Amino acid sequence: MAAEKSSIKIITLIAADGSVFEVEPNIVKEMKTVQSYIDELDQNTVSIPLPNVFGNDLAMIIEYCKKHASEEETKEAKEEFDFEFVKRMKSDDKLRLLQAASYLNMESFLQFMAKAIAAEIENQSVEFVRDYFQIESDFTPEEEAELRKENEWAFK
Amino acid sequence: MMELISGLPEDLARDCLIRVSYQQFPTVASVCKGWKTEILTPEYHRQRRRTGQAQKVLVMVQARIEPDKSETGSTKRLTNPVYRLSVFEPEKSTWSELPAPPGYSSGLPVMCQLACVGYDLVVLGGLDPDTWKASNSVFVYNFLSAKWRCGTQMPGGSRMFFGCASDARRMIFVAGGHDDEKNALRSALMYDVAVDEWVELPEMSSERDECKAVFRRGRFIVVGGYTTENQGRFEKSAEVFDFVTWKWGQVEKEFLDCATCPMTLVNGGDCDESVYMCCGGELVTMRGHTWQKMGKVPDEIRNVAYVGAFGGAVVVIGSNGYGEVHMGYVFDLRSYKWRKLDCPKGFTGHVQTGCVLEI
Numbered sequence: 001m002a003a004e005k006s007s008i009k010i011i012t013l014i015a016a017d018g019s020v021f022e023v024e025p026n027i028v029k030e031m032k033t034v035q036s037y038i039d040e041l042d043q044n045t046v047s048i049p050l051p052n053v054f055g056n057d058l059a060m061i062i063e064y065c066k067k068h069a070s071e072e073e074t075k076e077a078k079e080e081f082d083f084e085f086v087k088r089m090k091s092d093d094k095l096r097l098l099q100a101a102s103y104l105n106m107e108s109f110l111q112f113m114a115k116a117i118a119a120e121i122e123n124q125s126v127e128f129v130r131d132y133f134q135i136e137s138d139f140t141p142e143e144e145a146e147l148r149k150e151n152e153w154a155f156k
Numbered sequence: 157m158m159e160l161i162s163g164l165p166e167d168l169a170r171d172c173l174i175r176v177s178y179q180q181f182p183t184v185a186s187v188c189k190g191w192k193t194e195i196l197t198p199e200y201h202r203q204r205r206r207t208g209q210a211q212k213v214l215v216m217v218q219a220r221i222e223p224d225k226s227e228t229g230s231t232k233r234l235t236n237p238v239y240r241l242s243v244f245e246p247e248k249s250t251w252s253e254l255p256a257p258p259g260y261s262s263g264l265p266v267m268c269q270l271a272c273v274g275y276d277l278v279v280l281g282g283l284d285p286d287t288w289k290a291s292n293s294v295f296v297y298n299f300l301s302a303k304w305r306c307g308t309q310m311p312g313g314s315r316m317f318f319g320c321a322s323d324a325r326r327m328i329f330v331a332g333g334h335d336d337e338k339n340a341l342r343s344a345l346m347y348d349v350a351v352d353e354w355v356e357l358p359e360m361s362s363e364r365d366e367c368k369a370v371f372r373r374g375r376f377i378v379v380g381g382y383t384t385e386n387q388g389r390f391e392k393s394a395e396v397f398d399f400v401t402w403k404w405g406q407v408e409k410e411f412l413d414c415a416t417c418p419m420t421l422v423n424g425g426d427c428d429e430s431v432y433m434c435c436g437g438e439l440v441t442m443r444g445h446t447w448q449k450m451g452k453v454p455d456e457i458r459n460v461a462y463v464g465a466f467g468g469a470v471v472v473i474g475s476n477g478y479g480e481v482h483m484g485y486v487f488d489l490r491s492y493k494w495r496k497l498d499c500p501k502g503f504t505g506h507v508q509t510g511c512v513l514e515i
C-alpha cells in the first residue's frame with residue numbers, strides 16, 4: 001500500500017478555516033487527493049492545506065474514516081455508525097460533505113453520501129423534495145395541475 | 157442551464173439521482189423540468205446500470221390470498237383465484253404489488269403472459285376474469301411513469317397458451333398456442349412495443365400448443381408444445397427464427413431432453429447466454445447442445461410454477477402440491493447453493509408466470 005511505502009508517520013491536514021487535524025497515514029488512505037500528495041514525499045511529517053474543505057466537515061470525514069479504517073470494529077458496528085452519522089446531518093451538511101468527498105477523491109465515501117442524499121427522496125412527496133433541495137417548480141401552472149392530477153399520491 | 161441540485165456540479169447531482177429507487181421515478185419527474193429531463197435521458201439509465209444501481213425486479217402473475225383463508229396455510233378453498241402482479245426485489249428481499257390495469261381491478265386475465273422491453277412490462281392475452289372468454293388484450297405498464305396504457309390487441313383470432321419472449325430492447329415475440337376451438341397454432345407474431353404495432357411472422361413448421369419461447373443470442377426460439385392431433389403429448393423439438401432471412405430454420409428435433417411441458421424453460425439475464433429449466437426435480441442448464449444438471453430442486457417444491465433467471469442467480473417458485481402455498485428458492489450460479497426466500501403471507505398465492513426486469 002502506498003501509505004506504507006512512504007516514511008510519513010503523521011499527517012497534518014489544514015482546513016479552509018485554518019483548523020488543523022493531525023492524523024495517521026491509514027486514516028487518509030481513502031483520500032486519493034491527499035494520498036497522491038504524500039506519495040511523492042520522503043519525510044516524517046507533512047502538512048497539507050485543503051482549501052476547499054471546512055473544519056467541521058473535515059472533522060466528520062476523519063471521524064468516518066477512523067471508524068471504517070479500524071480493524072477492531074465489527075461490520076455491524078460500522079453499519080450502526082453509518083446510520084447515526086447520517087441521522088445527525090442536515091441537508092446542507094450532506095451536500096457539502098458530498099462535495100468534499102469529490103474534492104478529496106474519496107470513492108466509497110462519495111457513494112455513501114450520494115446514497116444518503118438519494119434516500120431523502122424515498123417515499124417523500126414532491127413538495128417535500130422541492131423543499132429539501134430548494135428547487136422551485138418551473139412547470140407552467142397547467143403542467144403543474146396536470147402532474148398533480150396524474151400523480152396525486154406523489155403530492156400528498 | 158439550471159443546476160439539478162443547487163450548488164452541486166452536474167456529475168455529483170447525477171451520482172445522487174441515479175441512486176433513487178424506481179418507485180420514486182414519478183416523484184423525481186414531477187419536481188422540475190431539469191429532473192424530469194434527467195430521468196428520461198438514456199445516459200441516466202446507462203449510468204444506473206453501469207454502477208449497479210439498477211434494481212433487479214421479478215414481476216409475477218400471482219393469485220391474491222384472501223386474509224381469512226390464509227390462516228390454514230392453504231389456498232385450496234379459493235375457487236376463482238384473483239390474479240394480480242406482485243413484485244419481488246431479490247437484493248432487498250422486498251415484496252410489493254403493482255396497481256391493476258384500468259378496468260381489471262377484479263383481476264388480471266387468467267393465464268395471461270408477461271414480457272418486458274426496457275421500462276415497459278407487457279401483459280398479453282389470457283381469459284377475461286369475468287366472462288372467461290379468451291382475450292387478445294395487451295396492457296403495458298411503464299415503470300418510469302408508473303402508469304398503464306392499452307396496446308393494440310394481438311391480431312389473428314384468439315390465441316391461448318402461446319409462447320412469448322422479448323429481445324429486452326424493443327420487440328416481443330408470440331408463437332403457437334391454440335385458438336378458441338383448441339386447434340394448435342403454427343402462426344407467430346412480433347410486437348413493436350414503442351410503436352404499438354403488430355407484425356406477422358411466417359408460420360412455424362409445426363403446430364405448437366403450450367409451447368415456450370426464449371430469446372437467446374439474438375435468436376427467437378420456440379420450444380416444445382404439441383400439435384392438435386397429439387393433445388398433451390409434448391414434443392422435444394424446437395425451431396428458431398432467423399431475422400436475416402426472415403425464415404424459420406431447421407427444426408432441432410432433440411432440443412429438450414425429455415418430452416415434457418417446457419413451461420419452466422427460461423433464458424438467463426443480460427450477460428448470461430444460458431437457458432435454464434426444471435426437469436425431473438433437477439435444475440438443468442444447456443451447455444452447447446447438451447443439458448447438464450446443476451442442482452436438485454428443494455424437496456419442498458414438488459410443483460414448479462415459475463423459473464426466472466437474474467444475472468448470477470435462478471429463482472424457482474413453486475409449491476408442495478396442488479393448491480398449496482407457493483414459496484421461492486434462489487439458486488446461486490457461483491456457489492451452486494439454494495437459499496429459501498422469505499415470502500410474506502400475502503405473497504404465497506399461486507404463481508402463474510413471471511418476468512425479470514432491471515430498472
